[in-house]
Amino acid sequence: MKNKYSIFSLIKNAFSYHENWQRAWRDPEPKKEYDAVIIGGGGHGLATAFYLAKKHNMTNIAVVEKGWIGGGNTGRNTTIIRSNYLWDASAGLYDHALKIWESLSQELNYNVMFSQRGVMNLAHNLQDVRDLKRRTHANRLNGIDAVWLNTEEVKKFCPIINTSPNIRYPVLGGTLQRRAGTARHDAVAWGYARGADAMGVDIIQNCEVKGIKRSGNCVEGIETTKGFIKTKKIGVVAAGHSSVIANMVDLKLPLESKPLQALVSEPVKPIIDTVVMSNAVHAYVSQSDKGELVIGAGTDAYISYTQRGSHDVVEGTLKAILELYPIFSRMKMLRQWGGIVDICPDASPIISKTHIKGLYFNCGWGTGGFKATPGSGDLFAHTIANDEPHKLNADFNINRFVSGDLVDEHGAAAVAH
């Protein structure tokens, strides 16, 4: 890498008042033809390009992004990373990602601020207790660290939680994955972009895909706002807009796109040093390194591409937060936003070939795609390069909706989607 980041480069640049840092990636015009084009410059798309170049020697490739990189859901999520999923297929997929997270900053030479501060999932009723205990056992059988905490242990682990039995959402216990945590979402996009760019990948921003050209059953290229780009392989990683791309080739996907909201508070001193998720009431809290509380809410129950979300959803989440954490009652919220998430009927993603040769989809991550970013990119790159899925994403093909072999993580995952 041309400009390797290190303590020495930091000191060297300090002497020139940090005015001589080189740009982290180029801003090229698209070439006429590439070996592969990735549609969507979010974390998953950039990671796909990075691993295509690094592991499969495909460096004559491009990532096209209609806005700016990391400006979609990569920059809009609550940055929670965990792998405590119920089913074997999901456990394999998400733990693959978690293992890459553990050395990602070194791999990218870019600090993604991965912090294994633990993720705790609360149980509020008897069914929650049964489900979460079952999941704990399933996790351990799959080699994923998970422990069950009773109410006193929850209180000890996170003292600001109100564990009174008389509240509307009493805490009956919880699960804890200590290897889980958070990362800086923007740094993930920037780190992958810089890494991919250094290997020759063209990252083309402000370039919207308008159509996909086919000849027979093969793809020939994409029509964009910057002209036609010829390619034989197209990887679509467009998150909430996956169906928009699919509709260009009359391909129907089992997706519905809905706004998912999050909000951050004013910054305060360190008060919560872990991530607490409450599945039943859709309230997730962690604290960023800047001191803001990062709060995740639920999705709106209708299809929308508005990147807003409804007030009543936020209100429901904050009601639950205030009851569980009375200490936050006078906190002010700074910002609120929505991202468009593409949800599969079984709440599991699709990383798959399609019946059109050379067209691949990586979508359906729903409300929980950020945690999978490195694993998703790695497996999708494998699928595109070899025209065959890796064994870890073989179960996440589109045909499972025909065969009925669904990976049903609705409610079975640590979070109710």
Next chain:
Amino acid sequence: MFLINCPYCGERDQSEFSAGGEAHIIRPKQPTEMSDDQWAEYLFMRKNIKGIQFERWNHSHGCRKWFNMVRDTSNDKIHAVYKMGEKPPV
């Protein structure tokens, strides 16, 4: 979040309603003769349109009746509301 003009109750807050997804998907007349592909198409595959979409809604916290709606999913603007069984507007 928006207001919906229920054809039975008039204008109410969206939070009183439940979305029922894409409208005018025809229930199979001969379910026993359908292939797995056709079942997948009927059960799971959706257009998920960004733009003008025909969809079903239920006034679940009101009259509990189903009806159809034409809504632009890119800005949540409602263009038409019509009862079940009525012809969709052009």
